[in-house]
Amino acid sequence: MQKGVVYVDSQVYRREFPEATSEVLPGVAWGLIEAFPSPAYWAYQVWANDQDPDPINYKLGASLKEEVGACLLGGHGIPANVGLAAFAHLCELGAFKEEVPTEQQLLEWLSAPLNVSGKQVRYRFAKQKARYLHAALSQLVDAEPPLCSGRALRDWLLTIPGVGYKTASWIARNWLDADDVAILDIHILRAGALAGFFSPGLTVQRHYLELEEEFLMLSRGLDVQPSKLDALMWYQMMSAPTIVHGLLSQAGLKAA
Structure with a gap:
């Protein structure tokens, strides 16, 4: 088992995650919790964010x-x-x-x-x-x-x-706060390509519902809320373009 630890306001929270070599989905390994952007990394990040006493507010409008x-x-x-x-x-x-x-x-x-x-x-x-x-x-x-x-x-x-x-x-x-839909864009697609949880060849323009179902399957496998995973994954992938492009290049994947 992998052991995750997070410190919030002098409190220590601990949780165990599956071994890196075990599968979260058929053919998709959990990976290391410290290895961006593995499935285990995202599971750890969502769990760590959940320890924050201030809940995520997605709403942009008042109506x-x-x-x-x-x-x-x-x-x-x-x-x-x-x-x-x-x-x-x-x-x-x-x-x-x-x-x-x-x-x-x-x-x-x-x-x-x-x-x-x-x-x-x-x-x-x-x-x-x-x-x-x-x-x-x-x-x-x-x-x-x-x-x-x-x-x-x-x-x-x-x-x-x-x-x-x-x-x-x-x-x-x-x-x-819906968990039965996913907001899929280039940042989520890149995360899926790097972690291997999206089927090759699928595009948002032509296969949105298929990609959405694969994303929701990953969320269930990680036991995290899709809305939280989507928001956190988008933010971190969007915030680290140089790292993401470098990983895509190393893996022989297209950036777009």
């Missing part, structure tokens, strides 16, 4: 409208700080109140320069996102979304123009 807006304004091609600045800007202008702004109004608001860390930044894809956001806010007003599960909400959100599996899953995870 489902705001959550949809925050996630739609972020995502592919939009740096996180720019997406959050655009979201805060629209919140200040009342975009997520009861009356839905017109598409033209949203476009004007998104076309205005944003203050990001003291710099004036233009929001990319303003016209496209204004159209998607107007459609999303209109649907939230016209119909009652199902909140019984993450997948139910995710599937409902997929009917909105411009909302794909990743964005819909992101909203569902954040709003419901």
Whole structure:
């Protein structure tokens, strides 16, 4: 057995993890808990984070409208700080109140320069996102979304123009703390490639549900909540690009 130890506020927490050579999934070894980014490493990291008295809060908005807006304004091609600045800007202008702004109004608001860390930044894809956001806010007003599960909400959100599996899953995870969906992007794919828990040749664009099921199987094997594993894995992989690219190169894997 491997022994994990973490110190939090002068308290010592200990836990045993399976041997590095044992399998978490068929053909996938646990690996060492100190070996980034092995399955055992992720299991240890989630457990260590669980000892923190402050729980993870995924929500970005104070209402489902705001959550949809925050996630739609972020995502592919939009740096996180720019997406959050655009979201805060629209919140200040009342975009997520009861009356839905017109598409033209949203476009004007998104076309205005944003203050990001003291710099004036233009929001990319303003016209496209204004159209998607107007459609999303209109649907939230016209119909009652199902909140019984993450997948139910995710599937409902997929009917909105411009909302794909990743964005819909992101909203569902954040709003419901859902553990029956996964937010899959390039960082999670790289983690899966390095640890071997994703089948080769699968892509988010064509095989999202297959990859999601493999991710959920890993979470069950590690006995961790998928929402916590997803968030922690994304953050650490995103925060260490040089290390990740070096590991991918050593393994003969593509970075993209």
